[in-house]
Amino acid sequence: MLPEQDASAITRRVILTLLLGVLFVLGYLVLSWFIAPAVWAAILAYVTWPAYKRLRHLMRGYAMSSALVMTLLLTTAFVLPLLWLIILMQREFVIAYQAASAYMADGPHRLPDFVAGLPWIGERLQDFLNQITTDPVALREQLTSWARQWQGQLGDLIGGVGRNAVKLGFALLTVLFVYRDGESLLDQVQRVLRRFLGGRVDGYVVAIGHTTTAVLYGLVLTALAQGLLAGVGYWFAGVRAPVLFGAFTALIALMPFGTPFVWGSLGAWLLFSGNTLEGIGLLLWGTLVVSSVDNLIRPLVISSATQIPFLLVMFGVIGGLAAFGLIGMFIGPVIVAVLLAVWREWLENKLPDPTDPPPAA
Numbered sequence: 001m002l003p004e005q006d007a008s009a010i011t012r013r014v015i016l017t018l019l020l021g022v023l024f025v026l027g028y029l030v031l032s033w034f035i036a037p038a039v040w041a042a043i044l045a046y047v048t049w050p051a052y053k054r055l056r057h058l059m060r061g062y063a064m065s066s067a068l069v070m071t072l073l074l075t076t077a078f079v080l081p082l083l084w085l086i087i088l089m090q091r092e093f094v095i096a097y098q099a100a101s102a103y104m105a106d107g108p109h110r111l112p113d114f115v116a117g118l119p120w121i122g123e124r125l126q127d128f129l130n131q132i133t134t135d136p137v138a139l140r141e142q143l144t145s146w147a148r149q150w151q152g153q154l155g156d157l158i159g160g161v162g163r164n165a166v167k168l169g170f171a172l173l174t175v176l177f178v179y180r181d182g183e184s185l186l187d188q189v190q191r192v193l194r195r196f197l198g199g200r201v202d203g204y205v206v207a208i209g210h211t212t213t214a215v216l217y218g219l220v221l222t223a224l225a226q227g228l229l230a231g232v233g234y235w236f237a238g239v240r241a242p243v244l245f246g247a248f249t250a251l252i253a254l255m256p257f258g259t260p261f262v263w264g265s266l267g268a269w270l271l272f273s274g275n276t277l278e279g280i281g282l283l284l285w286g287t288l289v290v291s292s293v294d295n296l297i298r299p300l301v302i303s304s305a306t307q308i309p310f311l312l313v314m315f316g317v318i319g320g321l322a323a324f325g326l327i328g329m330f331i332g333p334v335i336v337a338v339l340l341a342v343w344r345e346w347l348e349n350k351l352p353d354p355t356d357p358p359p360a361a
Contacts, residue, residue, distance in 0.1 A: 034174075036327045037167045041174035043330055044074065045182055046209060047216055052179050067179035075172050088243050200345065204338055211308070211337035215330050218302035219317070223253035226293045230263050233285040237278040239266055249290075254329060255321065259290055302333075312336050 045052070048070070056066035178185070193201040227250025234242035245262060252258040263286035270279030302313050313333050320332020 034170060036325070037170035038174055039327055039331070040167070040171040041178050043212055043216065044171070045175050045178040046212055048074065049182070063180045067176050070179055071172060071176040074175065078168070078172070085247060203345070204341055207337045207341040208334050211334050212330060214302045215313070215317070215333045218313075219254055219329055222293050223250050226250060226253040226259055226290050229293065230259065230286065230290045233263065233282055233290065234266065237266075237270060237282040237285075238275065239270070239282075253294065254326075255318070257291075257294060259294060260286065263290060308333075308337060308340055312340065 052066065052070045055070055056063065059066040059069070190201060190205065193204075197204070227246045230249040231242050231246025234245050239245060245266060249259055249262045252262055263282060267279045267283035267286065270276075270282060272279075302308070302310060313336065316332035316334075316336035317329050318332070320328030320330070320335070322328070324331050
């Protein structure tokens with residue numbers, strides 16, 4: 001049997017462990033909704049930290065004042081383009097609706113021969129086109145039926161947009177205090193992690209920082225470039241509402257290999273509607289220009305900065321997106337980077353060779 005003193009120490013340790021476990025669970029329940037805004041704030045603060053340090057130097061080291069000014073600048077950089085895009089997209093929606101209405105009223109339309117002659121699907125496409133252009137009442141009834149079916153999903157989408165807007169507000173509020181206390185907070189985190197991982201934690205922190213920056217530039221900036229290039233192609237091809245579709249392309253471009261679903265659909269629509277030259281031109285532009293950003297520039301930006309194979313980066317982005325939502329685009333590659341850092345660290349440690357002779361006694 002254990003001595004009474006040892007049994008008492010074990011009991012106290014078990015009770016303390018249970019209390020800490022309950023405390024962590026309760027803390028997670030209270031703070032879980034704010035985890036994503038806090039991570040976004042950390043990402044934004046880390047990426048813009050060099051600009052904040054220069055601003056703080058210009059403001060003679062006043063941390064709170066420089067953090068407030070930097071947060072206001074960051075908020076302006078987010079809000080003003082978003083408002084401009086919303087206003088512009090409203091006008092583009094009206095233009096797209098008027099163009100669709102004019103196209104329907106000008107029916108019936110005949111698909112190009114090479115489309116109508118496709119086995120099985122050509123005849124079905126022609127029948128559907130005839131239905132929507134010659135019977136507006138049936139079209140409205142079909143749209144109403146689809147709207148009823150998707151009413152719940154639409155409500156979830158609108159609610160999700162509202163929740164994300166609120167989370168963005170909390171992220172911008174949190175980034176103010178990350179700017180002000182970021183250096184102290186990072187020091188505390190490193191000191192705690194060193195108690196468990198030792199000096200190797202510094203390499204993991206460096207890997208996290210490099211991966212976060214590379215993923216931000218590799219995903220966001222290339223997505224914006226793809227949206228801009230795609231918008232130019234839509235405008236030259238005569239697509240109505242090119243800004244709207246360009247913005248949608250940039251949003252879809254956050255996912256690897258997502259842009260062909262947008263410019264490919266628009267190019268196919270141009271071909272089906274008889275604009276053969278424009279449709280072929282848009283498909284070539286999307287393949288040779290827009291997708292080249294995704295297939296060439298993005299891998300070079302991310303892989304060269306992180307020393308991680310792009311296949312692993314892509315798995316991290318897609319897997320993180322599926323597991324954690326939008327923030328997972330950054331969390332996924334960071335997890336992969338840390339795992340790869342651990343793997344490389346194990347490989348660099350010299351393991352004993354079983355064929356070597358044993359050391360002399």
